[in-house]
Amino acid sequence: MIVEGASLATxxxxxxxxxxxxxxxxxxxxxxxEWARDSNSKPVGxxxxxxxxxxxxxxxxxxxxxxxxxxxxxxxxxxxxxATRFEREEVDIARLNADTLSGHGDERVENxxxxxxxxxxxxxxxxxxxxxxxxLQDMYRGSTKPMSFFxxxxxxxxxEFHFYGDLAASGLLLQIQIFLDRRPTMDILLASATPNESFxxxxxEELSVPVHDLSVEYxxxxxxxxxxxxxxxxxxxxxxxxxxxxxxQIRELIEETxxxxxxxxxxxxxxxxxxxxxxxxxxxxxxxxxxxxxxxxGFDTNDPDAQLESETFFVLNxxxxxxxxxDYDIKMLFMExxxxxxxxxxxxxxxxxxxxxxxxxFGLGEMAWPERMSYPExxxxxxxxxxDGRSTAQDHATLRALMGLRAAYAIHTRMESTEWFGxxxxxxxxxxxxxxxxxxxxxxxxxxxxxxxxxxxxxxxxSVTHKLLRFTEHCFEVxxxxxxxxxxxxxxxxxxxxxALTTYDLLxxxxxxxxxxxxxxxxxxVSRRDSDGLAAISARFPGYENRPxxxxxxxxxxxxxxxxxxxxxxSAADLKSxxxxxxxxxxxxxVVDLPEVVQPIEVRHGQHVVYVDTxxxxxxxxxxxxxxx
Numbered sequence: 001m002i003v004e005g006a007s008l009a010t011x012x013x014x015x016x017x018x019x020x021x022x023x024x025x026x027x028x029x030x031x032x033x034e035w036a037r038d039s040n041s042k043p044v045g046x047x048x049x050x051x052x053x054x055x056x057x058x059x060x061x062x063x064x065x066x067x068x069x070x071x072x073x074x075x076x077x078x079x080x081x082x083a084t085r086f087e088r089e090e091v092d093i094a095r096l097n098a099d100t101l102s103g104h105g106d107e108r109v110e111n112x113x114x115x116x117x118x119x120x121x122x123x124x125x126x127x128x129x130x131x132x133x134x135x136l137q138d139m140y141r142g143s144t145k146p147m148s149f150f151x152x153x154x155x156x157x158x159x160e161f162h163f164y165g166d167l168a169a170s171g172l173l174l175q176i177q178i179f180l181d182r183r184p185t186m187d188i189l190l191a192s193a194t195p196n197e198s199f200x201x202x203x204x205e206e207l208s209v210p211v212h213d214l215s216v217e218y219x220x221x222x223x224x225x226x227x228x229x230x231x232x233x234x235x236x237x238x239x240x241x242x243x244x245x246x247x248x249q250i251r252e253l254i255e256e257t258x259x260x261x262x263x264x265x266x267x268x269x270x271x272x273x274x275x276x277x278x279x280x281x282x283x284x285x286x287x288x289x290x291x292x293x294x295x296x297x298g299f300d301t302n303d304p305d306a307q308l309e310s311e312t313f314f315v316l317n318x319x320x321x322x323x324x325x326x327d328y329d330i331k332m333l334f335m336e337x338x339x340x341x342x343x344x345x346x347x348x349x350x351x352x353x354x355x356x357x358x359x360x361x362f363g364l365g366e367m368a369w370p371e372r373m374s375y376p377e378x379x380x381x382x383x384x385x386x387x388d389g390r391s392t393a394q395d396h397a398t399l400r401a402l403m404g405l406r407a408a409y410a411i412h413t414r415m416e417s418t419e420w421f422g423x424x425x426x427x428x429x430x431x432x433x434x435x436x437x438x439x440x441x442x443x444x445x446x447x448x449x450x451x452x453x454x455x456x457x458x459x460x461x462x463s464v465t466h467k468l469l470r471f472t473e474h475c476f477e478v479x480x481x482x483x484x485x486x487x488x489x490x491x492x493x494x495x496x497x498x499x500a501l502t503t504y505d506l507l508x509x510x511x512x513x514x515x516x517x518x519x520x521x522x523x524x525x526v527s528r529r530d531s532d533g534l535a536a537i538s539a540r541f542p543g544y545e546n547r548p549x550x551x552x553x554x555x556x557x558x559x560x561x562x563x564x565x566x567x568x569x570x571s572a573a574d575l576k577s578x579x580x581x582x583x584x585x586x587x588x589x590x591v592v593d594l595p596e597v598v599q600p601i602e603v604r605h606g607q608h609v610v611y612v613d614t615x616x617x618x619x620x621x622x623x624x625x626x627x628x629x
Contacts, residue, residue, distance in 0.1 A: 001370070001371055002229065003229045003352075003374075003375055003378045004228055004373065006226040006374070006375035006376070007218065007220055007221070007224040007225065008028070008218060008223050008225055009026065009216075009219035010024045010223045011024065011027050011030050012025070013029075014030050014061075015033075017029060017033065026054055026223060026225075027217045028214055028217065029054060029057060029058050032045065032061060032062075032214050033058065035187075035212050036061045036064075036189075039185075043188060043210060044203055044209050045188070045212045045214050046200050047190065047214045047215075048193075048215040048216065049191070049216050050193050050345075050375075050379075051349025053216055053225050055191050059159075060089075060091070062187060065155075067118055068124075068153050068154055069123065069124050069156070070127065071126045071159065072127055072128065072158045073127075074128065074161075075321070077325065078159075078324055078325040079126050079127070079128055081309075081325050082126065083095050083126045086124060092122040092123045093123070093124040093125070094115050094122040095126055095127075096112075096125050097131065105141045106141055106142065109142055109145055109146050112140065112146060113148065115127075116149050116153065117152075129168070129172055130481070132171075133171050133175070133482040134480075135150070136175065136410055137406075137409070138413050147178075147424075147428065150178050150179055151182050154187070156189070157188075157189045158172065158176075158189070160191070160192055161190045161191065162192040162193075162195055162199075163324065166395075166402060166591070167484055167593065168484075169199055170402035170403045170405075170406055172199075173202060173203070173207065174403050174406050176188060176207070177403075180209060181427070193345065197392075198396065199399070201396070202395070206396060206399070206433060225353070227352045227353070227357065229352040229357050229358070230357070231359050232359070233364055234360060234362045236362050236363070237336075238269075238274060239278060239336060240278055243281055246334055247282060247285070247289055250315055251289050257314065261313070261314070262329075263316055263328040263329075264329065264330060264331045264332065265315040265331070265332045265334075266316045266322065266326070266333050266334070266350055266351070267315070267316070267317050267318070268318055268334070268335040268347045269336055270338060270363075272299050272508075273513070273528070276496070276528070279317055279495065280495070280528075282496065283496035283497055292314040293313060293314070293315040293317055294308055294311045294316055295316075295318070295495070295496075296317070297317070297319040297321055297322075298321055299502050300502070302503040303501060303502040304501070306502075316328070320338065323343055323347055324346060326350050329353060330350050330353070330357060331355050332357060333359045333360065335360070336363050337361055337362065341383045341386040341387065345379060367381065369381065401587060403434070404432055404433060404434030404437060406479050407432035407438075408429070408435055408439035408441075409442060409476055410429050411430070411439060412442050412446070437584070438584075441580070441581070444579060445472055445473055445580065446473065448469055448578045449469050458574070459574075464572045464574070467543040467569070468543065468573045469543070469573075469578070471542060472588070474542040474599075478592070478598075484593075484596030484597060485596065486508075486599075487599060488503050489503065489506045489509070489523070489524060489610075489624070490522055490523040490524070491504050491509055491513075491523070492519065492523065493525075494527065499525075507537070507600075509524075510603070510605050511553075512528065512529060513529060514529050514605075514606065515605055515606065520624075521622075521625075522621075522623070522624065523624075524608075537551040538604045539600035540602040541599075541601060545601065545602075548604070549562075555595055558595050559595050563594075566589050566594070567586075567589075570585050570586060573585075599612065601614070604627070609626075609627050610625075611625070
């Protein structure tokens with residue numbers, strides 16, 4: 001099947017594009033510039049532009065029209081890449097992330113606010129949304145002062161805003177509401193090649209913020225931004241099932257090329273384990289291909305010896321990490337079909353930008369395609385074929401509840417603190433829809449637990465109700481973070497060419513790897529498990545310390561395990577005597593995804609046990625031991 005190339009309507013450039021040397025501008029770029037310059041424009045612009053269409057060029061128009069602009073990227077890797085691009089274009093920027101913040105306590109807050117100082121010498125601050133989330137959730141000293149960060153910008157750009165699941169998206173929505181409540185004249189640009197339309201409609205309908213549509217205009221006689229792409233569908237579910245044929249094809253391309261130092265081939269896997277497996281396979285069986293291959297997946301993010309920007313390569317081996325920010329002329333792409341249409345189109349968009357390309361798709365399943373179709377038609381079929389079936393109303397209900405929970409928890413944690421906070425913070429959070437409902441629920445759980453053990457209290461120690469409420473209170477802590485909770489450990493794993501050192505989530509690692517040895521109390525050495533073998537993993541959680549849960553299996557299987565376990569617990573609990581609503585308890589567990597919400601206090605895997613300490617107020621610390629059997 002062939003997906004035809006695509007072209008966009010062009011126009012004479014507006015003043016800003018003309019000054020930067022553009023001979024013509026794509027129509028959507030001019031519309032974005034006009035939106036940024038119009039003082040009466042709608043406060044939120046939604047830029048829908050396919051991969052490679054030139055949406056990043058429009059950011060300069062927003063930056064030029066405002067004194068201080070905040071640009072928010074979903075990953076630090078993309079942040080670093082785009083910051084370097086801004087610097088090359090002589091934009092004065094400041095990078096704000098955990099590595100660039102300094103000091104502790106009050107000193108750290110002062111350093112944070114210096115980034116938002118209009119007189120600090122920069123026009124743009126590039127950051128990630130986790131920094132903003134930490135401010136909202138009272139992770140910096142002084143409840144009121146850090147929040148002034150939200151007062152200081154004239155414009156905010158959220159790039160690749162499709163990147164977030166429900167939990168993280170609710171955090172972004174809360175950030176947007178607070179930005180606009182504090183500075184109603186602010187411009188907010190939401191940019192993505194594959195926008196989350198439920199997110200956009202939530203902004204318009206639930207936050208009641210006018211939204212300006214800034215979409216591309218396709219024009220066959222316009223400026224071509226995509227070339228023809230041949231799509232080859234494979235019956236195999238994964239690349240590794242056909243790895244010899246894939247590696248052989250790549251070898252042939254290497255033999256034919258004159259330049260092996262320019263990326264032309266990419267492989268996008270659905271898991272870091274599959275990506276690592278293929279890398280190891282190349283090292284062992286296709287050494288000539290391996291020497292021209294770079295690997296960049298989640299395991300490599302925290303590997304000090306894996307620096308993609310300093311490597312030259314012909315082949316890139318990656319995962320969902322490579323869905324955004326890869327600006328190479330990829331001529332052959334091997335991709336495993338992901339679960340969502342936005343991820344599929346992001347991967348697909350890596351190839352066919354400058355040159356005609358071939359894309360091999362694995363694990364797609366049933367989806368009828370003609371022999372040839374236009375790119376817009378192809379996009380439409382992907383959205384229809386990979387839709388999760390949820391309605392916009394269902395999406396809104398989930399986001400509304402999660403946003404209310406975030407706002408309620410932000411106030412609850414401040415009320416639990418000894419630090420004073422001003423009325424403006426109440427205005428920031430209490431105006432959020434469903435705040436009242438969820439603050440009552442959170443306080444009800446907390447107040448009930450505070451009274452357990454007192455004479456005459458309706459909830460007794462070790463009762464089903466007490467266990468459920470302790471577990472629920474533990475789940476509330478996820479709202480301190482943007483994306484959910486993880487248990488990072490230091491891991492040495494076989495990378496193919498070396499035993500690599502990285503930091504990665506323990507439970508995700510144990511789905512694919514066995515602990516071979518404990519190097520020290522915080523570092524494990526692992527080996528790849530036979531893909532057909534099941535891991536014996538159990539985890540214990542607050543409230544259920546004496547009831548380990550089976551953590552074997554895939555993420556989906558663990559989620560199903562939790563769902564089958566929590567509902568009987570709710571039914572068995574006497575919530576009425578605690579004056580806690582059964583409906584709200586069930587709704588809470590409907591909207592949270594338990595595998596990303598919980599954090600175990602103990603994990604057992606084979607002959608090893610991991611103890612988790614979360615009492616320090618910061619990231620959890622782990623202690624790894626070999627069990628005495």
